[in-house]
Amino acid sequence: MTEGHLVSIGLLAVMLISAGCALAVKDLLTAAALFGVFSFLTATWFALMGAPDVAFTEACVGGALTTILFVSTAFRTGRRFD
Amino acid sequence: MGSTPPRPAGGERAPRLRRVLGAAAFPALFLGLVVGMTELPEFGDPASPASTHLSPRFIEEGAAETGAANMVTAVLADYRGYDTLGEAAVIFAAGLGCLVILASGGARRDLPVAGMSNRFGSIVLDAATRTLVPVVLLFAVYVLIHGHYSPGGGFQGGVLFGSGLIMMRLVWGPADASPRPGSDVPTFGLSLRGSLVLASVGILAYVGIGLAAMAFGGEFLNYGTLPLGSDPAHVRELATLGIEAAVFLTVGGTVSLLFDTISIGMRENGVPLGSERGPRE
Amino acid sequence: MIASLTLVEGIGALLLAAGLFFILTAVIGILRLPDFFTRLHAIGKCETAGLSLSLLGLAVLAWDPAVTVKLVLVLFLVFLANPTATHALARAARKTDVEVWRGDPSSGPVGDR
Numbered sequence: 075m076t077e078g079h080l081v082s083i084g085l086l087a088v089m090l091i092s093a094g095c096a097l098a099v100k101d102l103l104t105a106a107a108l109f110g111v112f113s114f115l116t117a118t119w120f121a122l123m124g125a126p127d128v129a130f131t132e133a134c135v136g137g138a139l140t141t142i143l144f145v146s147t148a149f150r151t152g153r154r155f156d
Numbered sequence: 157m158g159s160t161p162p163r164p165a166g167g168e169r170a171p172r173l174r175r176v177l178g179a180a181a182f183p184a185l186f187l188g189l190v191v192g193m194t195e196l197p198e199f200g201d202p203a204s205p206a207s208t209h210l211s212p213r214f215i216e217e218g219a220a221e222t223g224a225a226n227m228v229t230a231v232l233a234d235y236r237g238y239d240t241l242g243e244a245a246v247i248f249a250a251g252l253g254c255l256v257i258l259a260s261g262g263a264r265r266d267l268p269v270a271g272m273s274n275r276f277g278s279i280v281l282d283a284a285t286r287t288l289v290p291v292v293l294l295f296a297v298y299v300l301i302h303g304h305y306s307p308g309g310g311f312q313g314g315v316l317f318g319s320g321l322i323m324m325r326l327v328w329g330p331a332d333a334s335p336r337p338g339s340d341v342p343t344f345g346l347s348l349r350g351s352l353v354l355a356s357v358g359i360l361a362y363v364g365i366g367l368a369a370m371a372f373g374g375e376f377l378n379y380g381t382l383p384l385g386s387d388p389a390h391v392r393e394l395a396t397l398g399i400e401a402a403v404f405l406t407v408g409g410t411v412s413l414l415f416d417t418i419s420i421g422m423r424e425n426g427v428p429l430g431s432e433r434g435p436r437e
Numbered sequence: 438m439i440a441s442l443t444l445v446e447g448i449g450a451l452l453l454a455a456g457l458f459f460i461l462t463a464v465i466g467i468l469r470l471p472d473f474f475t476r477l478h479a480i481g482k483c484e485t486a487g488l489s490l491s492l493l494g495l496a497v498l499a500w501d502p503a504v505t506v507k508l509v510l511v512l513f514l515v516f517l518a519n520p521t522a523t524h525a526l527a528r529a530a531r532k533t534d535v536e537v538w539r540g541d542p543s544s545g546p547v548g549d550r
Contacts, residue, residue: 134316
């Protein structure tokens with residue numbers, strides 16, 4: 075059980091929590107923001123795994139771009155999901 | 157998508173023969189894939205051809221053969237050029253699909269431009285965007301060019317480029333909207349049509365480089381034969397940069413195209429980002 | 438040589454600790470303050486300060502021109518982008534009539550609305 079393991083476990087735990095919250099919340103804007111959090115954590119984890127290329131892509135696409143697209147889609151379709 | 161029958165008028169269903177054929181095609185395809193899968197080497201098998209021949213070759217001779225110190229770029233844009241062409245085509249197709257579904261009139265300039273063209277931005281956002289966007293765009297190009305030596309390349313650079321375009325769009329409104337009289341809102345930026353052109357040019361340049369390699373006696377996307385110099389590694393490096401630039405254009409154009417198609421819907425439905433209610437300056 | 442190195446490390450650690458303090462303040466502010474604008478007030482300033490100080494601390498700790506220059510560039514970016522984002526959020530909230538808390542400050546923090 076090294077330090078790296080602990081960091082990985084903590085990161086994965088927060089990823090699980092944010093993914094679960096993104097599924098559970100009813101407000102689509104909140105869900106999009108939580109999904110952005112999930113993406114940035116994924117990017118951090120990829121970087122920890124030694125794959126900076128993938129981490130870079132994930133941070134750009136998942137963290138920034140899809141969040142923007144989700145938010146604008148939420149504005150287009152209506153904010154709440156019941 | 158190409159074989160999808162148009163929905164018949166009056167709620168009628170498609171002809172029986174077509175339905176039966178459609179229902180039969182999927183099990184047949186499934187069976188074919190399963191049969192094909194049994195022929196593949198076991199997943200993760202260290203004795204499989206990919207592990208014993210390809211990976212060592214990529215690792216040991218990648219830099220010498222392609223001139224790219226970053227092995228990911230060497231594999232992505234050179235050894236696996238077909239795969240990357242497919243990926244770029246998928247992204248381009250996704251952008252086209254969004255365009256067709258969400259903005260089926262194409263780049264309509266007669267839209268009621270409420271909301272987004274009433275720029276959300278204040279003077280603070282304006283100044284910050286003027287400062288930040290050039291940096292973002294420049295960094296995108298840096299990521300593209302430096303893909304040979306460090307993490308990065310066409311995809312990442314393209315997404316960054318598209319993000320810069322989207323940032324301008326968010327603060328200043330769409331580039332094809334006529335600015336309010338007397339305002340100093342910059343109209344720099346790509347219109348929806350421009351994004352589409354950019355993405356198309358990118359994908360065409362990719363195919364064009366592949367075909368050029370064929371024209372000079374090589375295989376499709378085998379750049380070694382291009383007449384760009386005497387050192388084959390250097391030639392491949394240049395051609396790889398061309399491929400990366402093509403991917404950059406495709407991804408950047410598609411990204412801003414996606415945002416544009418979605419925001420056209422917002423302008424149509426009158427659900428602007430910066431609402432008309434509330435205090436105005 | 439060793440003395441100067443530890444001095445550099447000490448400065449870096451101090452900056453990091455100060456940055457963490459500000460980030461902690463921002464987190465406490467988000468959790469305790471009553472409405473959107475006051476929370477934004479907490480996170481806007483404290484996070485910019487905390488992030489900048491942390492980055493400065495890391496830049497000092499790295500003590501390698503290539504890394505330090507990059508970190509300082511990131512610092513400038515944060516210094517530009519973070520207050521702008523805060524401003525945009527506040528402006529969007531104001532334009533969409535987000536409720537402003539007009540309670541009694543002396544009655545203590547209220548729960549999450």
